[in-house]
Amino acid sequence: MLTFTIRRLILAIPTLLFISFIIFLIVKLSPSDPTAGLPLTIPPEVRAQIRESLGVNDPLFVQYFKWLKLMVWDEPLHLFEGWTGWNAAPDDGARIISYQTRSPVTELIAQRMPQTLWVVGVSYIVGVLIALPIGIISAYRQYSWFDQIGTFISMLGFSVPTFFTGVLLIVIFAVNLGWFPSVYDTTHKVTDWDSFIVQLKQSIMPVMVLGLFNASQMSRFMRASMLDNLNQDYVRTARAKGLGERTVVLVHVLRNSLIPVVTVIALNVPAIFGGAIITEQVFKVNGIGQLLIIAIQSGDIPTVQTVSFIFAVLIVLFNLAADVLYGVLDPRIRYD
Amino acid sequence: MVNFNTPTPFPYTAxxxxxxxxxxxxxxxxxxxxxxxxxxxxxxxPIGTGPFVVDEFRPNDVIAFSANENFRFPDRPYFGTVTFKGGGDAAAAARAVLETGEFDYAWNLQIDPTILAEMEAQGNGTVVSAFGTSVERLHLNQTNPDAALGDIRSTAEAGPHPFLTDPVVGKAMSMAIDRALLVEIGYGAGGQPTCNVLPAPELYASTANDACLVQDIAGANALLDKAGYLDTDGDGIREAGGVPISVLYQTSTNAVRQDTQALVKQWWSEIGIDTELRNIDASVFFGGDPASPDTFQKFYADIEMYTNNFPGVDPQAYMANWIYDEWPRPDTQWQGANIQRFCNPAYDALVDEMAQTADIAERGRLAREMNDMLVQSYSIIPLVHRGNPSAHANSLEGIAMSDWDTELWNIMDWRRAE
Known part of the structure; x- marks a missing residue:
């Protein structure tokens, strides 16, 4: 298993280099200009100076290798320095600088990570916690009223877009009832019980909107996978040798049914870090997703490159995690 | 200390x-x-002289300010802290002030005017707007943008436009437009119909062109008939010298602009002018990339629409945009502010005269004359004088909205109503 993991990690390096180059090219060749968002009253010679100072005029490969070096070497060192206080990073001031804000991209990401992890992460956990029991019960009692209602709700959650449910919840709970705020306060700090309640209130709507969306997809996978397994011979054998229904379903069937579901869960984890662009916009959470969308709109190439590259790394890593988890769930799957 | 490089008739900017x-x-x-x-x-x-100092700055998210202890008025500002929140959209910002009352002030509320009015009707806040110099306008290409000309299209070498250089055509197009309806549908409190490219300050605003405020489709048709632009082949489209009068009308992608485009296309079809619509992403359209064919400076179209304005209160530099030297062209990397390629030596002379005139009344006369010369050439058709709608909670007092400076210019006087 360890050899397998190491081999996969080494193989990931060319993959990531290739991805990074493609991301770089796509973003770079897109016809947008970093000065387009500035007022028309700025004279053209000043615009030319701004472009020059951003390094837009360097040859493409020079720009790519400059960016790559900063991305894989300087920025991790700066991150390391920030965490430990050791003076590890080079002091030449070279960072990946956002065109838009003139500040290091990694700092922007660090500012936005907490709210994205809190809102999107919690909603994912809530989604999994809702989805698994619903999937299991729906499959075990197939075509019962519970299954019918579960199917209806998951279809609803999956097919109604979050920009609709989000605004609907805001109109009901923020505008009409006034229970929850419609604007997420990213500077709020949880220090005691009262401030925790405030945090809970401001995150409950985005968490539920995203949670419902995630749960509906996963509960369908869980249900389908359970149904496949419930009709297998080993289930009949287990029952025939006198095992209780609880053991049969929750130990024998569940474990086997989890394999495809784990794939879905693990491969969706990078999306947590990516934020939920639309939901973040609707509730003004201003996390990673919103950072990415604003960067795309304003031609802020370094930010787009960095954020998409981080997504690529996460996707590669969680793919590997899913593969390793198969082995844990099913001892017959071994890679060595 | 401020040093001017050349004699400057209007030095009151620093x-x-x-x-x-x-x-x-x-x-x-x-x-x-x-x-x-x-x-x-x-x-x-940044350390400055204002009433508040920055505590925390999170780009595109939050800026937290607290009162400046060293401010020049010891008893002001009245508020201890101010928080700016970004993200979301204009409708959400309006909702947070007018409906849920979570915030006290929201700016740049360019949303559907009926929605804004409904939100205001709930009684939590008030919509205010101020008008500066922003004018949404149509530019009529005075050079030939025919794609068959290749690289020289929309330059001086391409020659004049086959029909848009005739002011009669531009005038008819202007007459066919119902500016009041454009305002009602797209701008609400954030717009007023205008016939001038220089709508303010009052000293510089001409009144010579106000006839355009009333739509006159019959008059426009009569004008074109009289000038000999007739529909000879009966397909509903007039011809100019045998060529159908068909225009490509481009602008940046934006809901209000596409509504305006659709309305204008309809009105122009009623006067026998065929219109093809196109919209381009703002980051490309305004990007100024000399390699892109879609920038507003290259103007590879017959007509384009956007808003421009000038900072401050003096229009001298702004009116100098329309001199011949300002034509965007390949040897300036397509930079230049004379987007519609207007050329009139008499206009250039007026620009020179204004740069040497210090008397304020005389400057007003010159600016109005230049505005009239531009507008009556019908190379530019002003549509909407755009304001900047904001909303504030009713409990907030002391707001004096102005578009001549930041609208927060007097935030030191803002206070909570008793």
Missing amino acids: FVGSESPVIQAAQFAGCLGTRAPECTEANFG
Whole structure:
């Protein structure tokens, strides 16, 4: 298993280099200009100076290798320095600088990570916690009223877009009832019980909107996978040798049914870090997703490159995690 | 100390608004020239002379301010802290002030006017707007943008436009437009119909063109008939010298602009002018990339629409946009502000005269004359004088909205109603 993991990690390096180059090219060749968002009253010679100072005029490969070096070497060192206080990073001031804000991209990401992890992460956990029991019960009692209602709700959650449910919840709970705020306060700090309640209130709507969306997809996978397994011979054998229904379903069937579901869960984890662009916009959470969308709109190439590259790394890593988890769930799957 | 390089008839621009803020020399000493991108800390927390100081700056998310202890008025500002929240959209910002009352002030509320009015009707807040010099206008290409001309299209070498250089055509197009309806549908409190490219300050605003405020489709048709632009082949489209009058009308992608395009296309079809619509993403359209064929400077179309304005209160530099030297062309990398390629030596002379005239009344006369010359050439068709709608909670007092400076110019006087 360890050899397998190491081999996969080494193989990931060319993959990531290739991805990074493609991301770089796509973003770079897109016809947008970093000065387009500035007022028309700025004279053209000043615009030319701004472009020059951003390094837009360097040859493409020079720009790519400059960016790559900063991305894989300087920025991790700066991150390391920030965490430990050791003076590890080079002091030449070279960072990946956002065109838009003139500040290091990694700092922007660090500012936005907490709210994205809190809102999107919690909603994912809530989604999994809702989805698994619903999937299991729906499959075990197939075509019962519970299954019918579960199917209806998951279809609803999956097919109604979050920009609709989000605004609907805001109109009901923020505008009409006034229970929850419609604007997420990213500077709020949880220090005691009262401030925790405030945090809970401001995150409950985005968490539920995203949670419902995630749960509906996963509960369908869980249900389908359970149904496949419930009709297998080993289930009949287990029952025939006198095992209780609880053991049969929750130990024998569940474990086997989890394999495809784990794939879905693990491969969706990078999306947590990516934020939920639309939901973040609707509730003004201003996390990673919103950072990415604003960067795309304003031609802020370094930010787009960095954020998409981080997504690529996460996707590669969680793919590997899913593969390793198969082995844990099913001892017959071994890679060595 | 401020030194002027040349005699400047209107020197009243330094230190009088957000265009020329006062920042600390010591703080920015190491941030000049090429070092400018490295000064994140200074850029995010500049030391100035205003009523509030920056506590925390999170780009595109939050800026937290607290009262400046060293402010020049010891008893002001009245508020201890101010928080700016970004993200979301204009409708959400309006909702947070007018419906849920979570925030006290929201700016740049360019949303459907009926929605804004409904929100205001709930009684939590008030919509206010101020008008500066922004005018949404159509530029009529005076050079030939025919794609068959290749690289020389929309330049002087391409020759004049086959029909848009005739003011009669432009005048008929202008007459066919119902500006009041455009305002009602797209702008609400944030717009007023206008016939001038220079709508304000009052001293500079001409009244010579106000006839355009009333739509006159019959008059426009009569005008074109009289000038000999007739529909000879009966397909509903007039011809100019045998060529159908068909225009490509482009603008940036934006809901209000596409509504305007659709309405204008309808009105022009009623006067026998065929219109093809096109919209281009704002980051490309306004991007100015000389390699892109879709920038507003290249103007590879017959007509384009956008808004422009000038900072401050003096129009001298702005009116100088329409001199011949300002034509965007290949040897300037397509930079230049004379977008519609207007050319009139008499206009260039007026620009020179204004640069040497100090008397304010005389400057007013010159500016109005230039405005009339431009508008009556019908190379530019002004549509909407755009304001800037904002909303404030009813419990907030002391707001004096102005578009001549930042609308927060007097935030030191803002206070909570008793």
